Amino acid sequence: MDNILNAIKECAKEISQMLKYCDFGYSNTINKTGDTQLKLDVLSDEIISKKLSKLDNIKALISEEKDEILNLNENAKFIVAYDPLDGSSLVDVNFSVGSIFGIYDSKISPKNLVASLYFVYGPRLEMVFCLDKPYLFRLDENSEFIKIKELKLTQKGKINATGGSQWEWSDTHKSLIQNLFNEKYRLRYSGAMVADLHQILLKGGGLFSYPSTTNAPNGKLRVVFEILPFAYIFEKAGGFTSDGFLDTLFNLEISSIHQTSPCFFGSKFEIQKVRKFYLGEINESN
Template sequence: MVVAVCEVCEWNRQQECLCIFRWSTGKVRTASANLARYIAMSTTSPPRNIEEELRALQPKIGAEVCRILGALSHACAEIGDLLRTGEDGLVDAAGNANSFGDAQLRIDLLADALIFKALKQTRCVCTASSEESASEVDIGGDPDSPFSVAFDPLDGSSVIGPNFTVGTIFGVWKGDKLRGVSGKQMVAAGMAIYGPRTVLVLSAQGCEKAGVLQYELRGAAALAGWKFLGEMAAFSDTVKLFAPANLRAAASHPGYGSLIQFYMSEKYTLRYTGALVPDIYQLMYKKGGIYINPTSAVAPAKLRLLYEVLPIAFLIESAGGVAAGADGTNRIMDMEVTDVDVRTGACFGSRSEVERCASHLPASPNVE
């Protein structure tokens, strides 16, 4: 047993250490101390720097947004590297829960710490909020040109144990607050997919071409480079693929039940993992289909508007798809974040598929 200083919590000025490196006694395992040093050394720029590439190829995005996306891309590279090569116990329970009551894994807290540190070092992000802590944290960015970032550091961590694909989701807003914003004030969004490959997709206001930029990580994080794979755009109405989330709602939601029967009778391909990021990425990769997450009185909404739904809506619309609420009608990008814990159902996909959802889902009186 050794004593270690938690650099992450020190800069975040938290009264009590919330990261995985310290027990309540102030002592940590040697392995965890090594991870603390890994974070402290985790700020070197990779050879293929997304910030520099965006500044050169997409000058209308703006230097600050390029810097933020570059920092997030590097943090995502390190999270992916840790998932592939990390030490024993990373997917063990941390023994505590986040502010929403969700059980946390040690890797949840590590991913959270890596992203917070990366954002602080941009010096242009004033406010950041993580789904793991659900509060607006002042991280000391330039108040004259402030940005705010909301993120889910490791979405789908409950399926890490069985080795399913998981991911990181983030959204960027101009300004120094996140409560009261909507998707209309977003300036960028992205998500990383940690599967057989580590892939990053992002989009920003000011891109000279429509669509979502896609990168693949090559090499270990310390020497990693992001290889540009091209743009993801143009959702098609001919792709017959469905990802039905919150299936418990179908038992008391006749509209949802009829939709499931339609997909089955029309021989749609079922592709659903239970993790939001890979389920959305497959729609973008296949250029069509539908992800549907309705709600009912017995199966309420679980997706959080700020940390998950709005950033994904930004990406889906940038790729030529449609992002609507639980009944397939209201545009998600118009929804306001009245509180960090606002939750909603969602329909993401091709226009014709979202319209089909709208024709079925309002039939149930149990829709929230």
């Protein structure tokens, strides 16, 4: 797996440089989930696909920007699923964005996810990589990723990052969010999943949520290359995950590579609260 990790690191360095000077406009294509692709999305996907396709231990690639699986080496071991540029619509306002990768052993299944990593393209290029434990790395002046620290979540945080349009939330989700504000949680939401989850991990706790909405009843975020890679990192950091009902996102069943789901990531206290609201054990806003 070392060669996969090293190749992904090189992809991230190239994407980081590309973001500084590239055309921020839209392309003429739409991806599988209905999003009009930015030129940045397409270029980022091309960078990753070109480099990883050269590795003989990668069985297939799955990308948010590809409609189908890109099969490479039938007898190889690993499948790499990725979102090449999460939050790309925020590049024009110079917000932090990122890339997300999940590495699966032999087939796409929650139980077969064996490693995950993501990059944050901000003032500094940072990487979080997780096999058994999640570690933060930072690119130094010699273009090397230096290990900074292990990431651990506390039992309770104070950050509330919730996605989706408020007028499309269910009454349950509205009550949950109001309850968090009543408990003096701070709203911290940029619209880039990578940046928002990275903040919760580095600050030690809180809640990120992207619920079911009237416009997206099955949620908006993609299970294979967004939700599960982050769930792997959060749970290895001592956190918890849910879709509102399940006790872990790893109990989701995958039926398609572009499948979406509501998702919640956070500390133990917040995820317990989420499930109590969604399971009907709490139905008040205070």
